Amino acid sequence: MDSAPLLLGSDPLPGVVDYQGRPVSRSTSGRWRSALFIIGVEITERFAYYGVSSNLITYLTGPLHQSTAAAAASVNAWNGAASLLPLLGAFIADSWLGRYRTILMASCLYLLALLMLTFSSTLPFLQPPDCSGIMDPTSCSVPAFQLIFFYVSLYLIAVAQSGHKPCVQAFGADQFDENVPDEQAERSSFFNWWYFGLCGGNIFTVSVLNYVQDNVGWGLGFGIPCLVMFVALIIFLAGTKTYRFYPIQKENPFAKVGKSIMALVRGRQINEIKQVNEDEILDSDYAKEAKEILKLFPIWATCLVYALVFAQWSTFFIKQAATLDRRIGPTFQVPPAALSSFISVSVVVFVPIYDRIIIPMARKITKKPSGITMLQRIGIGMVISFLSMVIAALVEMKRLKVARDYGLVDKPDVPIPMSLWWIILQYILVGMADVFTMVGLQEFFYDQVPDELRSLGLSLYLSIFGVGNYISSFIVSLIDKITTKNGDSWFANNLNRGHLDYFYWLLAGASAVAFIVYYFIARAYVYKSKDARIVG
Structure with missing residues (x-):
């Protein structure tokens, strides 16, 4: 390993090197100078990912002509794979490649997958057939080759994310030394501002890009994320000389x-x-x-219901929103998937409030540097998540009543005379829950695993949402099968004859039970002591 003498007066970091394997100085490496590059990478990568995932159910029920229940199951299955595969990426990073090289290789695979996805919606021999003139679009079949190419492209994105997602955030947190009080506080703040930047970028993604997909074309709608992913790779490489690297054990x-x-x-x-x-x-x-x-697994298991609730904003929330009056002004109509930007808006608004107002106040009360513990933070978010399902159920009951009152039950293509603002609150509550639970889980699983397994820790956090998506897919398929036998499915293609309200009440009940179990497990949990940590 090449080494070079440090400048006089520098503060060398034990066990840390630069990109060439040389000792590094604390004053010239890491901290926010490096973290800002990595946050920039995450913002652009999430733009690319959510540019595909946020409106995927619309593509599946539109150009690919799938039913609502089948499309929701497909989206949940793909999201599940995208959240579980990071366990493999973490294994590769922590065992052989290291986080930097894993991110680099995953970014290249990401570019290939997004390019293939763009081709699937632009090249004539790969585009699905136009079935707009057919009375029942679900009866219009897509050739097997086109489906295979599309799903291979889609799942390559999931594989690419498996190396990108757990490593980028862990690599960012690695830029702060937890053994130095100032840097430890900065690292805790890093998780907040990481999520702030991620959601800030998503506001543009789901508002502008979803509009392009719905009104301009899917080729451009998938092509833009491909270009943005190339920008992410450039940003990541630009920060190379400032990064702190931890040699593989x-x-x-x-x-x-x-x-x-x-x-x-x-x-x-x-x-x-x-x-x-x-x-x-x-x-x-x-x-x-x-x-x-x-001892992390009881916490992991009790958070699965939170992940089950989280899965709904990218599926049924969108289909629910599509039935409402989404007009703003005389001509502009908001794309249904764009309403999920309110999740990001609530995060962008609430993170500064949480980081600059709530936490300083909590510090004065609890006398703890973090204000509240990581598990307390997660639990607060679980309560807010429960409230989001209660609100979603009440809004859906109102929507069904309006459909009956105006004789629109059998007219699914006619917007229900009910403003889109009715559905906004449930999106905002999901965003507020994320500020507490999502960010809390990230910090908790990063902090509580052995130091050399921190990519694994973040992949364990992601696996909660992977398993949650698969549970959601299974439950949706099971309920659809059972309720179809007795009449209309809860998830009928014509949602005016469905019962999403029953499903939301079911999730609200499950959330309440999960929180009670979580409360007792969290109270008994003993945090990892600092002196037990392996420095390296």
Whole structure:
């Protein structure tokens, strides 16, 4: 490894190197100078990702002619894969490639996938057939080759995200030294402003890009995210000389986890050992580390219902919004998917309030540097998520009543005389819940795993939403199958004959039960102590 002497008076960082493997100075590397590049990468990458995912259900029910229930299941399955595959990306990053190289390779794959997706909606032999003149568009089949090419492109995006998503955020947090109080506080703030930037970029994505997709064309609508992803790669490379790099551990960290679990199974505990040899002490250390990892899973499991609720804004919220009067002014009509920009708006508005007002006030009351604990933050968001489902159910009940009152039950193409503003509150509550639970989960899983497995920690957080999407897909398919036998499905293509309100009430009840279980688990949780952390 090439090394060079540091300048006189510099403050070298132990165990940290630059992009050429040389020792780095604290004063000339990392912190916000590096984090801003990485936040910029995340903003542009999320633009590309949400440019596809936020309006995907419209593409599936439109050009690909799928039913509402089938499209929702497809979206949930893809979102699930995109959230679970980061476990693989974290394994590769933490074991072999390192975060920087994993991000670089994932970005190139991202570009290829988005280019293929653009081709699927622009090249004549890959475009799905136009079925606008057919009475029942769902009876118009898309050739198998076109479907295969589209779904291969779509799932390549999920594979690319598996290397990008867990590593970019972990790499950003790595730029702050948790052993220095000022940098530790900056790292906690980094998670807030990370999500602020991400959602700020999404406002433009879901408002402008969804309009392009709905009114100009899907080719341009998918092509713009491809160009933006290229910009993300340029931004990431531009910050290379400022980054702090942590060399990969000689021992494979995942093999170490395996040894930890085996040591725990053998039941060797530190406090039970009287006279031991070196190997037994090592086993005891492994067992202690395994406990640190395994105790995260009850928290992980109780947050699955939150993920189940989170899955609805990209599926049924959009279909629900599509039935409303979305006119603003005499001619402009808001695209249904663009309403999800209110989630980002609420995050952009609330993050500064949380970071600059709520937390300083909480510090004065609790005397804690963080104001509230990570688990308290997650729990508050779970309560807000429950309220969002209650509001969504009440709004849907109102929507169905208006449809009946105006004789529009069997006229799904006629907008219901009910303003789009009725549905805004549930979007805002989802955004507020994200500020607490989503950001809290990111910080919690990054902070509570062993230092060399922090990409894994963030992939565990993402896997909550992957499993949640698959649970949502399963529940939607099951309810659709059961309710169709007894009449109209809860998720009928004509939502005026469906019962989304029943589904939302079901999720509200599940959220309440999940929070009660979470409350008792969180109260018993013991945070990882700083002196147990491995510096490296």
